[in-house]
Amino acid sequence: MEKTLGRTVTPSPAASQTTRGIGIAAGAMFAVALLLVFLVAPRVQDEAGGNVQRIFYFHFSSALIGFVAWFVTAVAGGLYLRRRDQKYDRVALASAEIGVVFITMVLLTGMLWARPVWNTWWTWDFKLTLSALQLLMYIAYLMLRSGIDDPGRRGRFAAVYGIVGALTIPLNFLVSRVLNSVHPAVIGGSVNGAQQGSFGITGDIGLIMLFCFITFTLVYLFMLRTRVELQEQADHLTFRRIELTN
């Protein structure tokens, strides 16, 4: 029997208050991040897009958080397989959904940066193609879940899928550093000689990047907690409906 499927799951006032606090902090930091990006961040050279490069701060943070989200899906899936507790399955679902939101934004904003810098919206480069495939893979993960009614079976299938899917995350990080890719490898060493639009991380750029990343981490935490709470309520209502019909 799956644990915590039908128990009363109204979030405690303390948990809801924590979620609200994270949301308020995330909102305030988001506003500050926007100001930093538009008013403080230096303009880079035209080869990297000039002012358009300011997209990078949120693009980079969204990409990292998207991958963190899918990694969390894999870890929660692993915990679900081990303990068969629905709370891990809820975390896996919530995190996968949020990952899809962030990586969709990454692909769209990447295209908006690429148009003036690479002179094209899209190119079938290793990195870009892999990112698009990953997005489709996680959309398929959500579709797979919605196609299985039995919670136990759904949780097991999704957990295995999530773990296998997460193997592509380090691949995405490596691909623009090891292979010839037009996508710049802004952080860390790279032997990629084909990248176009790269720029150096100077003091201000690095600090603003870090601030944006912390901001997006808080946004992710807020969304994750909210989505998990919603799923708990939805599962509880499903359980009540089944009880009523029996």
Next chain:
Amino acid sequence: MFSEKNSIYLIAGYIVFLGGLGIYLLSLALRRRNLRRDEALLDQITEQIKQEEAENAKQANQQ
């Protein structure tokens, strides 16, 4: 900053960020509202069933 010819891409990029996050947060809020409605409906149905059961029990006692 916004007078450069490529600024439209920068503006569009941040519209995507704000719009994307905004739409997802709105979807969470709508799902929460729908769940509350469902919960209220379930409470109502449960209450009705309890009342009917109580009435049936009463009638059975009277007979």
